[in-house]
Amino acid sequence: MIRGALVSVLTLVFTILAIAGAYSDHVRYSLKPEQIADGVYVFWGQQEPLTWENGGNIANTGFIVGNNSVLVLDTGPTQLYAEEMIAAIRTVTNLPIRHAIVTHHHPDHAFGIQSFKKNNTNVYMHPDSRSLLAKEGPILLGFLETLIGTNWITGTKIDRPTQLIRTERSIDVGGRIIKILPFANGHTPGDLVVYDQETRTLFAGDLVFHGRAATVPHANISIWLDHLDVLIELGWDTLVPGHGPIVTDQIPFEELRSYLYFLEQTATESVARGDTLGETLQTEIPAPFNQLATVKAEFQRSITSLFRKLEAEDFEASLPVY
Numbered sequence: 001m002i003r004g005a006l007v008s009v010l011t012l013v014f015t016i017l018a019i020a021g022a023y024s025d026h027v028r029y030s031l032k033p034e035q036i037a038d039g040v041y042v043f044w045g046q047q048e049p050l051t052w053e054n055g056g057n058i059a060n061t062g063f064i065v066g067n068n069s070v071l072v073l074d075t076g077p078t079q080l081y082a083e084e085m086i087a088a089i090r091t092v093t094n095l096p097i098r099h100a101i102v103t104h105h106h107p108d109h110a111f112g113i114q115s116f117k118k119n120n121t122n123v124y125m126h127p128d129s130r131s132l133l134a135k136e137g138p139i140l141l142g143f144l145e146t147l148i149g150t151n152w153i154t155g156t157k158i159d160r161p162t163q164l165i166r167t168e169r170s171i172d173v174g175g176r177i178i179k180i181l182p183f184a185n186g187h188t189p190g191d192l193v194v195y196d197q198e199t200r201t202l203f204a205g206d207l208v209f210h211g212r213a214a215t216v217p218h219a220n221i222s223i224w225l226d227h228l229d230v231l232i233e234l235g236w237d238t239l240v241p242g243h244g245p246i247v248t249d250q251i252p253f254e255e256l257r258s259y260l261y262f263l264e265q266t267a268t269e270s271v272a273r274g275d276t277l278g279e280t281l282q283t284e285i286p287a288p289f290n291q292l293a294t295v296k297a298e299f300q301r302s303i304t305s306l307f308r309k310l311e312a313e314d315f316e317a318s319l320p321v322y
């Protein structure tokens, strides 16, 4: 018993030393899990854009401990993050980390996949997210490196999931059933959410942003709004958004809904008036949206992508039909 404990401690020490040695400039996320319900833990991301200081640690990740295994929620932005996650989970339990659900393909959620695969974890994604990760992953990795710097990203490679989930599925982690539900074509073509029946906790991924400006580069806003109605009805007590603090009532849904309407309306009206993108980007962000974290940068990004999509549709519609 004592020998077993000693081996575990030594393993942990060597893992930490190995991680520290691999990253020469000693950048560290210093991840600490917070228990939010029985056996349910969250690593809270910062409400910031991607920066050299935060190393891409901007999204919430987490894990659920069953009687015979652990299920992980999202894999973080880099190999280093995922390795720190695994080490932090080991401070809570020695049960195998058998499952990792990647809610969608964006860098802050999907770029730690390789570390979990090395750990013999089954990694699950929606098939459309898997395709987008393969197609856009290398470019997104380049952007990420520019935004957070090389030190954080050392060793990070785009990897693919081991299993695909297109329809609702349950995973048994030992006396505890976790439901995985697809919500396609809203925030991205292939989002997954994770529901722990036992504690009525919902990990909503980036279908829910709380206190931070939502991102829409792969979004269909009207379908996303429909998804929000379904999410509300799922019967949760506690919701962990992809970004922002814990949610226990519907107020953050109203905040998100009205921000998404505002984005869509601003882009649609500008294109209809024939405004240029430059003119549209000058739009003043009204209260209360101007209070959202990262709103200045995200508003520019979101309007640019919505505007270009609408302009392309407008152009197609104006072509003569032969």
Ligand SMILES: [Zn+2]
Pocket (backbone or CB within 6 Å): 059, 106, 108, 109, 206, 242, 243
């Ligand atoms: Zn995100």
